[in-house]
Amino acid sequence: MNLKRKINYLLFGLLLGISVQAFSQTTYQTPPKAIADLVNAPSTPSVSFSKNGDWMMLLERADNPSIEELAQPELRIAGMRINPATSGPSRSRGVENIKIKMTRSGEEIQIKGLPEKASIGGLALSRDEKYLAFTNTEANGISLWVVDMSNFEAKKLTDAILNDVYGNVMTWTPDNQILVKAVNPSRGSIPKAPAAPAGPVVQETTGNAAPSRTYQDLLSNPYDEALFAYFMDSQLMLIGLDGSKKAVGNSGMIKSFDLSPDGSYILVDVIRKPFSYLVPASRFPYDVEIWSKDGKKVKTLAEIPLDEERPTGFDATVTGPRSINWRADKPAILYWVEAQDGGDGKVKMEEREIVYTLAAPFTGQKQKLASTSLRFGGIAWSTDDFAILNERWFGARREIRSVINPSNPSQAKRVIIDRSYDDIYNDPGDPMYTENQYGRNVLLRKGDLLFMTSEGGSPEGSMPFLSTFNAKTKEQKILWRSQAPYYERVVKLLDEEGSEFITVKESTDIQPNYWLVNTKKRIAPLQVTNFEHPFESIKGINKQLVKYKRKDGLDLSAVIYTPEGFTPGKDAPLPVLMWAYPREYKSAEIASQVRGSKYRFTRLSWGSPIYWVTQGYAIMDQTEMPIVGEGDKEPNDYFIEQLVANAEAAIDHIVELGIGDRNRIGVGGHSYGAFMTANLLSHTDLFAAGIARSGAYNRTLTPFGFQYEQRTYWQAPEVYFNMSPFSFAHKVKTPILLIHGEADNNSGTFPIQSERYYNALKGHGATARLVFLPHESHGYAAQESILHTLYEMNTWLEKYVKNKNKIDPSR
Known part of the structure; x- marks a missing residue:
């Protein structure tokens, strides 16, 4: 913890009249070997398929970085975190190795000539798939590399010149050159901090409402502004396969760029002043420009103003053009949307948003393509007479998908799906895509039939399926479905009939692997990959999906893990770690739906509670904590009472199963789960102890909304007060462990949330421990931090949960 934070902490304690315990620094500790070994298990490669699925890339990622790596210099400005040495994102962890694997033969080929100590990112195949481009982060910058796919040889194309602090960094042209965003060669030296400020920092408002969520890492002074402008300063360059470089267009604070499908034009977003101290860079003003492929400005399509003043609510948006993109099915046609309600979701309108298009050479007037009654949610393109328009509305958890005819905008859209997007039992799925001649993703369809994949929610858990959906009749035909005892999903379709495809197949003790399936030839599926089980020590644990009811009749579910060999009713009940994350719903029926599958592979991440099954605990994971508010009632109006009812039902059930010891149940969660x-x-007083990681505990510090709460503090002050654990710190009698990353970058979960909550707990005599992890953000990354977090959690659980009955009540 830095000196400033220590001083603030001491002053706060003195102001409250609270006795303040001195901070202590400890060395990093490790949990029991059984847990540490699981943390150190090798990671499984990620997979990316070629266009036709004949081969795949196996991407082997690096292990967790060391705390020394996380401690490298980092700039936190304008909502971004920048590594000043590389002009790229800090804390990035790339791919270390690339292999090519043939789908049918199984042949595996190592890419040769990769950089030493590689940190690879931004992988992209050329349209003809003859070349693979990627970036490599070095000590002093980011370089561009290419692989010749005819001989699988990698070579370096540029020095460390790329600028990857914001937005995209490269794209292929149709003629196999690479358009990149480079550091402006003329940007000079990094600005030096002034020895003394030139004057005070002043902000002023002139009466227009500017509600804003609580963002981290914002600009705070003129020096921050200078640093932001310096690191955003970019130059587009065209890189040849021989390493030749050619500047394209003017330099500037380039936010993003996108080549038109035919390669003739470049859509460029250029940030301009004034900057803001209230919102991050994503909401700074910018110009949307259209350039020719050689960098000459053809048109300024839009001048987007500073986005500080926006109506409240998650269905609010900006006025003017937004979501400006190229049509995927045409050489060079732009489309975008404009709100007609002033961006205010509370305004009732039938034609809420209008989608416009403008075709090259961009000299004509914009043309109306379609309109929406909800907020625009994107367009899935196919051909000139068929596309799917998506609309969504958060307040009603509603989505509408409609077929439109881009060649005839006057033709009425035809609604094919209108549903609650929370409803997983009746989810028809999402369309599958294929690449067209421009290298863009378009709908994979056969006439009126769309190919869809769905999670396949059901009362027995998820059973993913592949289907066709008839856009005329709205009839859905399931072509294939996952079967117990496996969880299997389609990831790539290989033919036009939906009979041959690649799946990822897994089960509780079977590592996910890729399979080639052919339903027409009636041949046995072919296993394509053979990734080994990384967690051998827990292969024998028991896993079950359980269902039970809340006292008001609402159906709930959870996944329970127990140690190998444990028999309920025969063996003594176990100490329990319950892990959960609350979620809000507008329908009790939908809130009751079973989520997840008991056949999913038991994979451990850094934050998983499952580690403690090795220490003799029962784990109640994915414990449903629904908060329901139907009609005109908001879920959070009932947050506390429903949260408590959820916990009571979960405890009663695991005890009735003969698994859990009612007196030895701990509860924990991360972020909103910590708040829970x-x-x-x-x-x-249901629990023996609690573990809260990286949470927010005082909702008045997030006064313009939080999680799914749309109302502001001033609209619903009682909700903000009653939902704040800080308000009830005097009632906490159960031991609680607070862990927080000192560099938390998540909106609303400032480290001060844990700091002040701990002060309040200590001031009222609670049993609490606060652990700040140096250099860690909202999720923890360093190997030392992860192991120490698990050490802290294990020590807390052993003392206050497993051995609760041994605690001296007089202490």
């Missing part, structure tokens, strides 16, 4: 944990300890 603190609330449960404030309003119940």
Whole structure:
């Protein structure tokens, strides 16, 4: 913890009249070997398929970085985190190795000539798939590399010249050159911090409402502004396969760029002043320009103003053009949307948004393509007479998908799906895509038949399926479905009939692997990959999906893990770690739906609670904590009472199963799950201990909304007060462990949330421990931090949960 934070902490404690315990620094600790070994298990490669699925890339990623790597210099400005040495993102962890694997033969080919100590990112195949481009982050910058796919040889094309601090960094042209965003060669030296400020920092408002969520890492002074302008300063360059470089267009604070499908034009977003101290760079003003492929400005399509003043609510948006993109099915036609309601979701309108198009050479007037009654959610393109328009509305959790005819905008759209997007039992799925002649993703369809994949939610858990959906009749035909005892999903379709495809197949103890399936030839599926089980020590644990009811009749579910050999009813009940994350719903029926599958592979991430099954605990994971508010009622109006009812039902069920010991149940969660944990300890004595990681505990510090709460503090002050664990710190009698990354970058979960909550707990005599992890953000990354977090959690659980009955009540 830095000196400034220590001083603030001491002053805060003195102001409250609270006795303040001195901070202590400890060395990094490690958890029991069984847990550490699981953390150190090798990672499984990720997979990316070629266009026709004949081969795949196996991408082997690096292990967790060391704390020394995380401690490298980092700039936190305008909502971004920049590595000043590389002009790229800080904390990035790339691919270390690339292999090519043939789908049918299984032959595996190592890419030769890769950089030493590689940190590879931005992988992109040329349209003809003859070349693979990628970036490599070096000590002093980011370079561009290319692989010749005819001989699988990699070579370096440029020095470390790329600028990857914001937006995209490269794209292929149709003639196999690479358009990149480079550091402006003329940007000079990094600005030096002034020895003394030139004057005070002043912000002023002139009466227009500018509600804003609580963002991290914003600009705070003129020096921050100078640093932001310096690191955003970019130059587009065209790189040849021989390493030749050619500047394209003017340099500037280039936010993003996108080549038209035919390669004739470049859509460029250029940030301009004034900057803001209230919102991140994504909401700074910028110009949307159209350039010719050689960099000459053809047109300024839009001048997007500073986005500080926006109506409240998650269905609010900006006025003017937004979501400006190229049509995927045409050589060079732009489309975008403009709100007709002033961006205010509370305004009732039938034609809420209008989608416009403008075709090259961009000298004509914009043309109306379609309109929406909800907020625009994108367009899935196919051909000139068929596309799918998506609309969504958060307040009603509603989505509408309609077929439109781009060649005849006057033709009425035809609604094919109108549903609650929370409803997983009746989810028809999402369309599958294929690449067209421009290298763009378009709908994979056969006439009126769309190919769809769905999670396949059901009362027995998820059973993914592949289907066709008839856009005329709205009839859905399931072509294939995952079967127990496996969880299997289609990831790539290989023919036009939907009879041959690649799946990822897994089960509780079977590592996910890729399979080639052919339903027409009636031949046995062919296993394509053979990734080994990384967690051998827990292969024998028991896993079950359980269903139970809340006292008001709402159906709930959870996944329970127990140690190998444990028999409920025969063996003594176990200590329990319950892990959860609350979610809000507008329908009790939908909130009752079973989510997840008992056949999913038991994969451990850095934040998983499953580690403690090795220590003799039962784990109640994915414990459903639905908060329901139907009609004109908001879910958070009932947050505490429903949260408590969820916890009571979960505890009753695991005890009735003969698995859990009612007196030895701990509860925990991360982020909003930490907020949940603190609330449960404030309003119940159900648990033996709690673990809260990287949470927010005082909702008045996020006054313009949080999570799915759309109302502001001033609109619903009682909700903000009652939902804040800080308000009820005096009621906490259960031991609570607070862990927080000192560099948390998540909106609303400033480290001060844990700091002040801990002060309040200590001031009222609670049993609490606060652990700040140096250099860690909202998710923890360093190997030392992860192991120490698990050490802290294990120590807390052993003392206050597993051995609760051994605690001296007089202490």
